[in-house]
Amino acid sequence: MAMISRTNFGHKAWARFGLRAGQWAATTALAASLAACATMGRGSPPAMAGNGTPEIPIDTMKEVTRTLSSDAFEGRAPGTEGERKTIALLKERFAAAGLQPGNNGSWVQKVPLIEMTGADYSPMIVKGGGQAIRLAPGDDYVAVSYRVTPETRIEDSEIVFVGYGINAPEKGWNDYAGIDMTGKTALILVNDPDYDADTLDGPFGGRAMTYYGRWTYKFEEAARQGATAALIVHDTFPAAYGWNVVQSSWTGAQAYAQTADDGASQTRANGWVQKPMAERIMTMAGQDLAAMTAAAKRKGFAAVPLGVTTSFGFDSAIRRFESNNVIGVLPGSERPDEVVLYTAHWDHLGRCKADETGDDICNGAIDNATGTAALVALAEAHVKAGAPERSIAFVAVTAEESGLLGSEYYAANPVFPLDQTVGGVNMDALSLAGPANDVVVVGGGKSELDAYLDDALGELGRTATPEPTPEKGYYYRSDHFSLAKRGVPMFYVESGEDLIEGGTAAGAAAAADYTENRYHGPQDEYDPDWNWDGAEQDLRLFYRLGRSLANTGAWPNWLDGDEFRRIRDESCAASDTGC
Template identity: 60%
Template sequence: MRISSTLKVAGLASLAMLAACKQGDTPAAAPVIPDIALPDLSLTTLQDVTKELSSDAFEGRSPGTAGEEKTVAYLIKKFEEAGLKPGNNGKWTQDVPLVEITAKNATPLSFTGGKAPVTLQYAKDYVGFSYRVQPKTEIKDSDVVFVGYGINAPEKGWNDYAGLDVKGKTVVILVNDPDWQTKEAKGEFNGRAMTYYGRWTYKYEEAARQGAAAALIVHDTEPAAYGWNVVESSNTGTQYLADSKDGGAKETVANGWMQLGKAKELFASAGQDFDKLRDAAKVKGFKPVALTGVKASFSFDNQISKKMSRNVIGVLPGTKRPDEYVLYTAHWDHLGRCQPVAGDDICNGAVDNATGTAGLVTLAQAYQKAGAADRSIVFLAVTAEESGLLGSKYYAENPVFPLARTVGGVNMDALNAVGPTKDIVVVGRGKSELDAYVEKLAKLDKRVIKDEPTPEKGFYYRSDHFSFAKLGVPMFNFGSGEDLVTGGVEAGKKGSEDYEKNRYHAPGDEYEAITNWDGMLADLRLYYVSGRMLAMSDAWPNWVEGDEFRAARDKSRPAK
């Protein structure tokens, strides 16, 4: 029989409370979740800050640019006006060391040795970049091997590199997980819900561990969950890396993406059927296939600059337990100058993520108006999210406020610009005891909790909450679903698809394109309540038993 969303969540909450029990026969008492009223928030503040941060004057807020200088100065001013205190030992900022790399003079990617040469033009057919800090990147006459989904998961008995030496070779990899076409979120790799093995970041990491010279992911819009325009705009401009002592020597020489049509042309030239091999790669025990005789060659110069970017940190000290912390996070950065569209080369990032950053300021004002909470509230605007969550990763690994004393938090990335909804969607639902809090939020705002509608997009691994989750800190990551109050699911999907197709990671993501602010305010009210619930209680939410992040939390959190 069908089970209502409310009953599902109630069941999850019960399981979470049982999982939180210490070893023994007597279950621990369920945490008391405080009653917090929905606040009045300033629409003017939300709009004004979004408009300012996404204006052309900020040049797309790319780290290490004049746009960053303006962004940081503006956020410090707004945090101070909102009554916050400097969050880093008397300073408003935390230095985040980055390496800026810009590919120049890229050659075509050529495959020779097959029935006919196959040539891919830079940006149009392929993108290439390097995580190694070196002046020139060159792949020359590299053997090519198809490694399916490029996954090595010992716990699943799955290894696409089994028996293969890829040192010096170029590996061609499929995006997403082998079972991504499964309609339900269950299966070897969680079916339709993407796992970390399906993320492009993992595939490059594993290729490097295997010793490959280059890793090329085949772009396919449906399993990638975004079009080639996103790949092109995100990877053809300046890239940022975390500064490291070895200059990225353990990484592959080069990474990149290639268009699906060109991949099929390449395989045909090598006497292989791409579609058949793609199907074969879905099955455990798949053996990598060498494209015999085919050699890959491409190169580009690297313009390198080491720069110091900054996280911006404000704090509202707690009244009873000031050494316990609740986080609000949002990334202030965007892509800067990008691939022009109709002559416009500034990716303003109004929705992504001027809105979330403006949300920090709006919530800070609301907290100041309501008065300090029992626990301290930290407002953290992080850098370099678009470059791989680098700012949040740096903070999580070098925390100003110890993670062992960080109760949890709320991450805000691209607020709902479509309109208020009847539902709430939790990314990572069922993983932590925060589900019980979301259940209370839903009742407070008379909304229904629904499963994530697009788990195949892997949103759990694509935003800053992930940096904290990996180190054990439970973070709320929820927002509006697609069931609009006006127009229903059909209108919600249409609005989301329109944004993703026409504005996401493109110059069209501008303030003027935002026509509905009601959904943002509705979600911000819930973000306020969720953080305030944590800040006014003495509970320490944990991950459910068996979750991948539970061990880190158990090791670090204070005893109850």
């Protein structure tokens, strides 16, 4: 059975929209607060004169979606015959659309991947004060290694409680201040210090999760601090998923993008522990987890060495293989070295658990044949309109379902320098429930891109609905995030919930039907009876967003105080030719 993405933990656009009608009203106050944040501190976009939307080739959307999601493509798993067919189709369609090969004369960027499968896990033994606690693998803790090594052993590593594990210079916050983590294991709380706020006010966005709340950041920061291992305390509400999701996602085969050092700069082990186990560890150390959690929410918290040690280990089977990102470009007429991106992932799960009919192909029609088809359709529309001032690149990335690996590899090895990348639009799982009055803005109020979105929505007669559950951090769970965390401002705008026919109740019903009956299963297949009006509506918006960025000399930035502002500013300051 195909692995559920550790990065996504099952999230897709429609899956997130599964609100019952009664839940909608509960989000109103928060939505209003988010909308207010989204209008603050923005620059103004250029006028859209001359940038009117051409006809969107919906027949292209239908044809490419149908072909990519056919059984002949076997679910488009990376490294399979399905990938070979997908890459060939995208090359053909990009060329026919009038794009040029985007990677120095090549249509592809090779993406070296590593698959590591853990086995022979030992219990985790925590010792201190003459006592010992035994944590069972899978049930009490999970762990993997980001280092490409056949054997991982953690021996008598001192555990240090580091609160939320955040080092945010722009906020004057450093949970690692004054502590040397060499040889030690960081015990870390999930989410942000102010995650349980009722509003969006707070040093870390209040209820809205920031990057500092994501487990990916916490493991990265622990590695930067020199920790031997990092363990996050699982708590269902701030994590936004139960232990069963952690357990299923962090066991079995794990895929990674290869790095030059084979992960040597990472911790030796990263994992999670059940909250009751963390409470027992704290008690053994003479501490109380609840009290320590309360202390960690306050600025100036100092990491606490617990005086207890942990030991555990496992083996890893290693498989190296290669996949591909596909890149086409429409060169700009005036500033071709400045680039606007469209991104979407072409991959899906391949063969998966069979349904009651014996069908074991997860076709991924909506997820994400629709987004991949949108790349082709938008390429045709932009070429037909003629070259804009800046170049537009269309990037179909691999291995999103394995943890954003294709986009991560691209962002770490950019074909177009990041300081010359203006921004972009990511497309993941378009809605086929019909046209909507609104769009859902994921990560609104973070960057000056908001002004471009407001301008385009106004001209198209649509409204922006803030995401109803910002505490779950969905902005950090799709391919645009690989670029955003390196400073490139990225749109993540999803299909609306307020359908023209049926309103929010109809939107919620369509979302629930997809989530319950088709998402990540063999039933996510092409349906000739789909209503494509909503997809066409969304592509008109995506076209205008990309075209507007490509026909301006402005460089939209993150807002002051955003976690990515410092990264972008440093990148721009070091550049002689870009932002």
